[in-house]
Amino acid sequence: MDVELRDVHKTFGAVHANVGINLHVPAGTIQGILGENGAGKSTLMKVLSGFIRANQGQILLDNRPVIIHSPADAIRHGIGMLHQDPLDFPPMRLIDNFVLGHEGGLFPNRTTAARDFTLLASQFGFSLDPDAYVDALTVGERQQLEILRLLWLGARALIFDEPTTGISAAQKEKLFSALRLLAEQGKTVLFVSHKLEDVEGLCHRVAVLRQGHLVGETKHPYTTEKLVEMMFGKAISVGERNPCAGCEPTLSLHNFSAEDYRLKVRDVSLEVCSGEVIGLAGMEGSGQGLFLRSVCGLVRAVDGRISLHGKNLTGRSYHAFKRAGTAFLPAARLEEGLAAGLDLTEHFVLAEKPSGFFVNWEESRQLAQSRIAAFNIRGTPVSTVESLSGGNQQRALLALLRVPLNLLLLEHPTRGLDIESAIDIWSKLKERCKQGTSILFISSDLEEILQYSDRVLVFFSGKVTPPLEAAALTTEALGQLIGGKGWEDFALGKGA
Amino acid sequence: MKKKIWVNIAFQVGALVLALLSTTLLLLAAGAPPFQAYAAILKGAFGSAGSLETLLITWSPLLLTTAGVLITFSAGLWNIGVEGQMAMGAIFTTWMLRLLQETSLPPALTIVLGILAGIVGGALWAGLAGALKTFGGVNEIFGGLGLNFVSTALTIYLVFGPWKRPGVGSMSGTEPFDRSLWLPTLPDTELSLWSLTLSLLALVIIIVLLRGTHFGLRLKAVGKNPKSAFLMGVPTWQYSMLAFLLCGALVGLAGAIQVTGVYHRLLPNISSGYGFLGLLVSMLVNYQAVWVAPVAFFFAAVNVGSIQLQLMYKLDSSFSGVMQSLLVLLVLLGEGARQRFLRKH
Incomplete structure (x- = not known):
């Protein structure tokens, strides 16, 4: 579907989020929308998908002006949007999520829907069980479900808002081939991201937004420097790793094991130096999240010993860990970290x-x-x-x-942030390290893991590598381990 | 900014006007001349020293139940069980007074112990609702509702069974206590300064607790987002339980005051809807504790004043409840409309 925006303005109070945006996306194109946080990307996409109404401007679909009142209205016009955080219903089955939003009378026909679901899924190579519950899925799988649902509802233009955050490298590949397939079928794909690598690897064309303005459009092939310059108005470089000062162990794990209903992380032995940064790499749901939450007592360890500065904390509660100087920063900021309304x-x-x-x-x-x-x-x-x-x-x-802190545990510290904010966050974290705080962090961004960690633990379906020196690792080697290759080299004992 | 204030005022005034309008329509429908009816309510509430006295007697238990409910509201809990907790306070007080009235204990001490027993009774009953939620996963709305029925049944059983008047039990309650076990009142009135002072004091304590202390802030955090509060180091279920216990204690005190200061016995419907009315008041003040006293006073005035409607126009006494509920409903509606309006503009 041919999508065109003409002179779109949107203000929120004094903030002019979109200033006279003109954008034309022909059918069959993967259009990248690039920009840092707050540049107005999401606002523009929400206008197109009927989430919010523009103050001014026109939307043309296949050269016909339309007025979109709501997301339901948008899908009737053939526009579907995948939001950054999946807007699905975790306690319900996939098939029920799939049928939701379908205007098909009082009683949904699950048999037909299930057949369509399987057919669509096989078309894209997604392996999803229609009878499974959504809360058992990874973010990547929930995304796949949402793509299928929108297509089934008749979407001919799909908007993806930061779809590569929080999904594994393999899932990203799957997503990208699905997007290419969609484009081949003549569907329009709008790909909102601040990740240059993704945009460069996928999009046919890119439009860059900065402070509400559309500052430029380019076509494949791209030069990274030019894109960065358009995004930020200046070129920036990433900081250097600073080696940690002498080793005084803060966190000690001895044959440490933890488990949840899906997997078991077994026999981790680790000494973390003060001021050291340990990156936890792995596909989403490979055990690193479980491991991190068990290191601060949110999940009780089932075996082994854990101590902080020599103080044995085995089997103690999260609040005991907190009193001993541990802090945990969850990825879901508003859900677990902060209290909305305060x-x-x-x-x-x-x-x-x-x-x-x-x-x-x-x-x-x-x-x-x-x-x-x-x-x-x-x-x-x-x-x-x-x-x-x-x-x-x-x-x-x-x-x-709090200011003196022994151990800081972070889930995806820079997820969804632009480069500048990410660098800013890491410089704050490095300051902490200089004060002696040890950091363990999860990230699905391999570059981030390699750049900021001193040592790396790789997780693969509950198995954990011994600590690897980050300086000796490459993205390729790390990617292989995450994908489950090259594990023979480690004497892992029992494994999972 | 200035415009926003005017928008707020416009919506609030609008809601009040709408409430007045719909009440007027209701009065017309019931066949009562609206203006005379309003005048009758005013006269009924403020017309004489006697009516003002009744108003203050009605005000104090309402202050207590509202103050209690504010605590659970802050912790994000819908303590629907306030009615039962108040009844349980009254039962415990009656029980203690019955136990001690035959002994040689000084009456003043008996009264104090009776009131303390009421506080404990209310807290226990609320604690039960809290425990059901915390340890049993029973939503506090269902738990509270169930416990309300249990406490009503218990009251009726006691009034018609073990504690019945000599002869035959009746809806008029248990045998009244000896005058020495009544809360002292102002000369020639039924108004007890003790109950009024206790209620106002409790309200002030709650206001300070919620606005100025770490306890209040942590309670609010638990109410807004228990997960985040837990990660920030707040022991969440303990705080929820504490909120229930505190609320129950205040509401139990209200029950104790009804027994020692107003009815001097246990009645089948001793809580007389003060618990639910407290919920309405706290919703109306939007959890802003400072507004509790005037709004509760207004509600008490409507309660007392509308007795006149019954006498003059044969309107059922539940009419005051209809008026109060309409007001709350429309103010909440106005608040919702205001937020929608502000989002759009």
Whole structure:
């Protein structure tokens, strides 16, 4: 389907999120939409998918002007959007999610739907069980489900908002070949991302947004420097790894094992030096998440010993770990990390050790003010956390960490952030390391793992490599291990 | 910014006008002349020293139930079981007074122990709802609703069974206590300064607790997002339980006051809807504790004043409840409309 936007304006109060955007995407194109956080990409896509209405401007589909009132209206016109966080219903079966939104009378015909589902899935090489429950799926699989659902509803133009965050390398490959197939079928694909590599590898054309303006369009092949310059208005380089100072162990694991209903991570023995950064690599759901949550007591370990600065914490609760100087930063910022409805000041008070019975609000506001400045958070002490952008929420989470900290555990610290914010976050984390904090972090971004870790643990369906020196690793070697190749070299004992 | 304030005021005033309008229509439908009816309510509530006295007597238990419900609301809990908790407070107080009235204990001490027993009774009953939620996974709305029925059944059993009046049990309740076990009242009135002071004091404590302390803030965090609160180091289920216990204690105190200060015995319907009315008040003030006192006062006035409607126009006494509910409903509706409006503009 031919999609055209003409002179689209959208304002939120004083913020001009989209300024006179003109964009024409012919049928069968994979169109990249590139820009840093807050550039207006998501707003533009939400206008197109009926989530929000533009203040001004026109949408033309196949050269016919249309007015899109709602997402349901958009899908009737053939436009479907995959949101960054899957908007599905985890406690329901795949097939029920699939049928939802279909306008097919009072009683959905599950038999036909299941047949269509299987047919569509095989077309794209997705292996999904229609009777499984969505909450057992990985983000990548939930994405696949959503693609099938939208196609089944008749989508001829699909919008993907940051689809490669949070999915494994293999799932990304699958996604990309599905997108190429869609384009071959004459469907239009709008691919919103801030990852240059993805955009360069996939898109036929790229439009770059900066501060609400469409600043440029280019076609394949691209030059990275040019794209970066368009995105940020200047070229930036990434920082260097700073080697950790002498080894004094903070975290010690001895034959440490943890399990959940799906898999078991067995016999991990590890000494983490103070100031060291350990990257946990692996496909989503390979055991690294389980491992990280068991290292701070959120999941009880089933075997082995864990100690922090020589203090045995085996079998203790999360709050005992917290008192011993451990902090855990979850990937789901608003779901687990911050409390929507409370402002920044209240968060800072909550995060500090309570001093006395009464809250000194004046002092707390000053503390909030100084932390906001120090961490470069765009917000005020009375801003509620849900009003902040993703990057600012992540900075706020970092700002909330107590000052002496032995161990910091992070899930996807820079997921969904642009390069500049990511570099900023890591410089804050490295400062922590200099103060002696050890860091364990999960990331699906191999570059990030290699760039910032001193050592790396690779997870593959519950198996864990011994700590590998990051300096001696390459993206290729890491990618192979993540994909389950080259494990013979490690004497792993029992394995999973 | 300034425009936003005017929008807020416009929507709030609009909701109030709408509430007044719909009440007027209801009065017309019921065959009562609306303006005379409003005048009658006002006169009924404020017309004489006696009516003002009744108003204050109605006000104090409402203050207590509202204050209690505010705590559970802050913790994100819908404590529908307040009615039962109040009844349980009354039962425990009656039980303690019955136990001690034959002993040589000084009456003042007996009263104090009776009130304490009421506080404990309310807290226990609320704690049960909390435990059902925390350890049994029973939603507090269902648990509270169930426990309300149990407490009603228990009250009726006691009034008609073991604690019945000599002869035959009746809806008028148990045998009244001796005058020495009544809360002291102002001369020539039934108004007890003790109950009024206790209620206001409890409200002030709750306001300070919720607004100014770490406890209040942590409770609020648990209410807004228990997962995040837990990760920030708040022991979440303990805080939920504490919220239930505190609420139950306050509501139990309300029950104790009804026994020692107002009815001087146990009645089948001792909670008389104060618990639910407290829920309405706290919803209306949008959890802003400072507004509790005036709004509860207004609700009490409507309650007391509308007795006149019954006398003059044969309107059922439940009419006051209809008016109060309409008001809350329309104000909440106005708030929803305001947020929609602000999102669009």
